[in-house]
Amino acid sequence: MRWTWVRTAVALAVAASIVQTSQPDTAEAQVSPAAAGRSAIYGGGPFYQDGQGVMDVLRSSGFTTVILWSIHVHDNGDLYYNDHLVVKDGQYVGDAGWPARLRTLKQAPTSVDRIEVSVGAWGTPDWQAIDNLITRDGTGSGTVLYRNFLALKNATGADAINNDDEAHYDVDSTVIFARMANAMGYRNFTLAPYTAVSYWQGVKNGLGGLVDRVYLQAYAGGSGNDPATWTRSLGMPVDPGLWSKNGSGCTAGDSPAQVESKMRAWKSSAGIPGGFMWLYDDIKQCSAQGAAADYARAINTATTS
Template identity: 70%
Template sequence: MRRPLLPALLAAVLALCGLTALDPAPAAAQQSPRSAVYGGGPFYADGQAVMNTLRASGFTTVILWSIHVHPNGDLYYNDVLIVQNGRYVGDAGWPARLRTLKQAPTSVNRIEVSIGAWAVPDWENIAALVNSQGTGSSSILHRNFQALKTATGADAINNDDESFYQVAPTAAFARMAVGLGYAKFTFAPYTNQSFWASLKNNLGSAVVDRVYLQGYAGGSGNDPAGWNQALGLKVDPGLWSRHGSGCSAGDSPATVESRMRSWHSSAGIVGGFMWLYDDMKACSAQGTAAAYARAIRNGVS
């Protein structure tokens, strides 16, 4: 029997697409689970080899930890001076190496620079500079963080404030950073939920798109579900890889996967992070970067 014209045309179009009239529509592509890794000295000193390891690891976000802001505005990557007087003065080869992180084939699609840590006055120094110079184009914060952006190509600034907790100067700095091209401003809390909620409300979801909730050390009792509710977005909880004497402390890839799966069930998490690449390097027999990235991916899938 001859087919009517429209069904015949439809069948022809479907045939060109490699489908039939009985084929279901292709499922929408699912976004890969996000996974982040913090790293310190090796990300700066280990040359191209560490960049290649990260590109092949499965981690989607690399967080450079930590940028320290001195009272005069100088920026140090841990103990190394890298930005001064509006100029990058660090290892001349580092910017080019960082650019390779996103070059295919790679799992990395985002780079963040983290500011702060335990027992350092970085955010206190930032506040003092905001109060004395503001955040305009002539201020040292503006000039130095512009140079840092150019050098690192960072997509976001990560706030690892563990002592200061003042909304107004932090928000002023965050808005300056967004204006410089750091598209996002992320959090790394372990305590003081009310501060982070106030800062998130001040900046809004367009600026704050990720929260890396510490689930180890001082943050070991944190419940992602409670933080989800307080901050109005799903947090990405993190764990500490194997470390310490004999690499006996911290979580193995197997326990990371188990805990991520539990948080996925209880809090609906869609990503997670690992602290710290430096320890993964030292304890590689207990778990490689690729093994930890796979553990997060499996746990939140």
């Protein structure tokens, strides 16, 4: 996803230390139905910088999943949330108040029942850095990669890692990393494709049921994507995403009404179980064209009716 504010041997060791997941259906197999009515929202800086206020907005929004975008992995293993260093040498070093604020997301009353941390973005080398670190160190519990992602999980309470690789596309290192993350407590691994279908097929085949959601980008570079086609390719239903009102004068992107219309059509044509919005930062900036609750209602209504 894009920065909208500027617009081998290791595998054997890892496999021995994790619980194997079931193999997925093939692309030609019948896709199992999924529960409907789930809605996710990606967000960047405001999710870190805007204090408790934004957490309360999310809790009352109707969105069921919050995706923290984006974690960047440096060559030495340091983890940044956008431009903020948050984990170093196995220790959380970010804003001291952020973990407590994130914990409130799931505190009743709330619509949020899931948090994901997204890794990567368009034009960033994060998944190359992960590959290099695995090649150099492996994925044992004493490695900087393991210790840092464990510290990240403890700080954020994340249920899953979201793969927003838009550059490296290496199946083997992705599968190894995902299994390492699962071994330390991340329950699931989700995908955010817009192109390179063979890579995503390889990851899904390698991880089986560990992949429980696919957030298909259906805007910008992925604007021509058909959820039904990707569902057949990956052997599981996808949750397509749209870009909220954004840009100069908030004239670009989709309004809540447009989101509902498109999601309804995809529900009919592809049986989508849910959808997502990109990007909270823009929703905040263009709130006169639709608040977070308006977009959540659009997705939830379209995918449950």
